[in-house]
Amino acid sequence: MSGHDDARLARLLAQAAGDALLTVRTQGLTGRDLKDAGDARAQEVLAALLAEHAPGDAVLSEEAADSSARLVADRVWIIDPLDGTREFSEPPRDDWAVHVALWAGGDLVAGAVALPARGVVHGTDAAPVVPPRPAGAPVRLAVSRSRPPEIATALAAELGADLVPMGSAGVKCAAVWTGEADAYVHAGGQFEWDSAAPVAVARAAGLHTSRVDGSPLVYNRPDPRLPDLVVCRPELAAQILALTTALTTVRAGAPAGGAR
Template sequence: MTPRLAHELEVARDLAHRAGQAIMAHYQQDVTVEYKEKREPVTIADREADHLIRTGLQVAFPGDGLLSEEAEDDPARLDKERVWIVDPLDGTTEFIDKTGEFVVQIALTVAGRPVLGVVYQPVHNLVYYAVQGQGASAEQDGRRTELHVSQQRDPSQMCLIASRSHYTGFVDAARHRLGIDSVQRLGSVGLKMGQLSQGACDLYLATRVCKEWDLCAPHAILLEAGGVLTDLWGKVPVYNQPGPA
């Protein structure tokens, strides 16, 4: 019997890989950086990856809704049960700085809940992926590993992962309050939550408002790895909301 959402996963992985290759075609070149609202950077790599993914999803699943960071929002998605949520290049700042810490993120939601997620880091040919009820995996150069979050319960033994470019005093205050000494800093929400999903770190505190496309794909993976994602009040995100930015 074919696993649930097998075709959707195949399409999402293929599009993420192809988008990653399109991004890498610009990676070693000097790219022009433009700025959106709130001084968020965007490049030709973001836009090419976005076009490739959106076109592929619309051809493969014409009845589904779609929300992407780099495309105009279509409110018709709010009436759809199945909605794809895409960040074509999560970590644009890291792409510009050539740190390698950027990913392609593609997620599928059903009734606002993440049921499939793909996070692809093209620099290392590393993909994290999950489907609801089927576990989470990482695959690199043909080698697959099942993902499970850390079982560490002693804060003094935990590793906290934090943003490389958005590190604030709040993170230091929180980790000192919790008694956490070990801190790892990394670009891209997807990569940080990948570290959580594989048990390499124990806790991630986001110090800026994350948008749906930042969280959705890694959230699907984290859930299947046994993790939990909430805001500071314990509320779990529900996706495909009006005004997701």
């Protein structure tokens, strides 16, 4: 399959899972029942479509058992069938997403992030165009609405930045390429499926992506934990990385019982 075909498939998968999730939301479920039904239905749709369109490829999914077979596979789909389960379970919130990415040859080669409740899919087949940043405007950092990480609040203080709260990681990354935010900085716990698709799309849009110390984001590893992430406008990358590196160094050297 060509790279363009892979990108089109990523979009098709994300769109289909998103459509299924919108249907689940109409079935009268609430709370945990709605969360579980959404996770299960989106996983079912993605698994069936991958089996049909990419039967020889491996899959790493938040909602399925992992297999070491992916570590020797040439192509691995990294998917989060429902990113932002909490937001999904709180209609009419729209800040939840579907993530579909393809890893091949050692790196991400295609991806799509669906925002079903907003009726949009962002993908590497038609990379987003990042709008210009208004001159003199304060930096805007996308952060979790319920549990913003310490590094983001510390970074905001250093930059004099505004915090923009929202739901899923996919939504926060999308906010950077749509111009709603200038950066998304996270530390404190994520997995490969949380960032793979957003990072693929962000790279296609020309944004900077890395870990908080500036090192590359590496996918399809034995341990799928990938705890920190920076997605930002390229003109802000050097300043943000200098600060995040300093902040993480200070935190690493803090004595027991110190600031966390």
